[in-house]
Amino acid sequence: MEAHPSLKAAQEEMKKEAKSSYFDLPALDVSVAFPQATPAANFPPCTSDYYQFDDLLTPQERSIRMKVRIFMEKEVAPIITKYWEKAEFPFEIIPKVGALHVVGGSLKGEYGCPGLSITESAIVFAEVARVDASLSVFILVHDYLAMHTIGICGSEIQRQKYLPSMAKLQSVGCWGLTEPDYGSDASALRTTAKKVEGGWILEGQKRWVGNSTFADILIIFARNTTTKKINAFIVKKDAPGLQATKIENKIGMRVVQNGDILLNKVFVPDEDRLPGVNSFQDTKKVLAASRLMVAWQPIGISMGVYDVCHRYLKERKQFGAPLAAYQLAQQKLVKMLGNIQGMFLVGWRLCKLYETGKMTHGQASLGKAWITLKARETVALGRELLGGNGNLADFHVGKAFCDMESVYTFEGTYDINTLVTGREVTGISSFKPALLSTGSRL
Numbered sequence: 001m002e003a004h005p006s007l008k009a010a011q012e013e014m015k016k017e018a019k020s021s022y023f024d025l026p027a028l029d030v031s032v033a034f035p036q037a038t039p040a041a042n043f044p045p046c047t048s049d050y051y052q053f054d055d056l057l058t059p060q061e062r063s064i065r066m067k068v069r070i071f072m073e074k075e076v077a078p079i080i081t082k083y084w085e086k087a088e089f090p091f092e093i094i095p096k097v098g099a100l101h102v103v104g105g106s107l108k109g110e111y112g113c114p115g116l117s118i119t120e121s122a123i124v125f126a127e128v129a130r131v132d133a134s135l136s137v138f139i140l141v142h143d144y145l146a147m148h149t150i151g152i153c154g155s156e157i158q159r160q161k162y163l164p165s166m167a168k169l170q171s172v173g174c175w176g177l178t179e180p181d182y183g184s185d186a187s188a189l190r191t192t193a194k195k196v197e198g199g200w201i202l203e204g205q206k207r208w209v210g211n212s213t214f215a216d217i218l219i220i221f222a223r224n225t226t227t228k229k230i231n232a233f234i235v236k237k238d239a240p241g242l243q244a245t246k247i248e249n250k251i252g253m254r255v256v257q258n259g260d261i262l263l264n265k266v267f268v269p270d271e272d273r274l275p276g277v278n279s280f281q282d283t284k285k286v287l288a289a290s291r292l293m294v295a296w297q298p299i300g301i302s303m304g305v306y307d308v309c310h311r312y313l314k315e316r317k318q319f320g321a322p323l324a325a326y327q328l329a330q331q332k333l334v335k336m337l338g339n340i341q342g343m344f345l346v347g348w349r350l351c352k353l354y355e356t357g358k359m360t361h362g363q364a365s366l367g368k369a370w371i372t373l374k375a376r377e378t379v380a381l382g383r384e385l386l387g388g389n390g391n392l393a394d395f396h397v398g399k400a401f402c403d404m405e406s407v408y409t410f411e412g413t414y415d416i417n418t419l420v421t422g423r424e425v426t427g428i429s430s431f432k433p434a435l436l437s438t439g440s441r442l
């Protein structure tokens with residue numbers, strides 16, 4: 001059978017390419033640092049909204065999306081790689097993020113917070129994470145963990161006192177639950193809170209606490225030595241006996257300043273105990289929304305990785321053709337794109353369940369677990385597509401690949417979130433080996 005004319009032309013072209021010798025090639029331009037591909041400091045346009053999810057968003061949600069996207073591409077993309085490489089925090093960004101008026105999420109407007117819907121907040125986290133996952137963790141810990149604990153579990157006086165400056169990012173918060181010996185099993189935490197005249201004495205250790213090396217306000221969970229229940233306290237940066245040391249040598253989220261915290265007889269006045277935390281169960285009021293926001297970080301991370309890969313495959317040539325022309329490359333790209341469409345729909349549906357008061361903890365956990373699983377696959381495919389440059393933070397994908405490992409682990413690991421959903425759908429808790437099990441505390 002006669003070949004189609006366009007196929008014939010392509011075959012002729014390939015024959016010509018094959019005949020050309022090394023000496024026929026144009027001279028190399030050695031002045032170009034990154035030949036054939038643009039680094040991510042110049043972030044590519046968004047090409048990952050294939051099913052036009054913008055149509056599912058309200059005009060307000062779309063405008064917040066664009067505001068944050070433009071900010072991230074213009075202000076953060078050009079500078080963030082060097083901070084990630086050095087594992088330092090870009091403090092100059094803090095007032096600019098504050099000026100966006102998105103911090104304080106869904107807390108009410110009277111404390112200077114933007115009063116966003118859950119979907120609007122979710123879109124913010126995805127758009128920040130699309131360009132830099134670490135910055136989205138910085139905001140999430142400050143906003144959906146520290147501020148929301150004060151907003152949901154604090155007294156009116158505490159809300160009035162702390163939230164307005166936190167909403168402007170004039171003071172930064174962190175949230176300390178995890179301890180060196182109690183991570184997934186956080187409800188068994190050992191830090192103690194002993195009642196003394198006029199306040200409480202906190203003693204113990206915390207680990208992994210994001211923002212804690214420079215935070216002004218530390219939310220610390222501790223076990224009440226009288227009731228044996230978990231309480232929460234607002235600890236100030238300069239409290240005597242408090243020490244936060246940066247955790248070094250992380251392989252991901254390198255911009256986030258995670259700390260080991262020592263609480264050596266730290267005095268907290270009565271007015272700084274959060275009255276709404278009287279047991280570990282009360283942390284769930286905060287974690288329901290924060291887990292949902294964390295589920296949106298991998299959506300954004302995957303979008304950014306896809307967008308960079310989409311541009312890269314068209315720019316980079318091997319064997320005489322752009323990488324985008326190869327079936328194997330297209331297959332990977334399309335798999336990534338399909339994952340993103342599914343992840344977005346699950347995330348969006350969870351927001352709607354939350355907004356109508358119907359979202360269960362199991363649903364949030366399934367969303368976080370499944371989305372991170374798909375995102376992990378997506379960033380791994382992206383890293384592969386970029387070849388050697390997939391190992392460089394400059395091309396974003398290697399950096400996002402490493403960051404994604406942290407998201408898979410924090411706010412409940414993949415396993416723990418699976419067990420939360422498993423318990424909800426079967427009615428049987430399997431957090432502890434059967435021999436030890438007296439009912440899970442989680």
Ligand SMILES: Cc1cc2nc3c(=O)[nH]c(=O)nc-3n(C[C@H](O)[C@H](O)[C@H](O)COP(=O)(O)OP(=O)(O)OC[C@H]3O[C@@H](n4cnc5c(N)ncnc54)[C@H](O)[C@@H]3O)c2cc1C
Nearest residue numbers: 175176177178183184208209210253406410411413415431
């Ligand atoms: C970058 C980063 C930022 C973080 N930020 C904060 C923060 O701001 N504040 C804070 O309080 N914490 C923070 N964390 C801590 C995080 O929440 C914990 O790392 C996480 O809960 C897991 O605890 P772990 O590291 O002690 O692991 P472990 O609990 O020791 O788990 C190790 C492995 O065992 C598995 N495993 C554990 N229990 C079970 C079980 N019952 N069944 C099956 N498998 C199980 C886990 O899934 C995991 O694979 C952060 C962590 C990271 C990496």
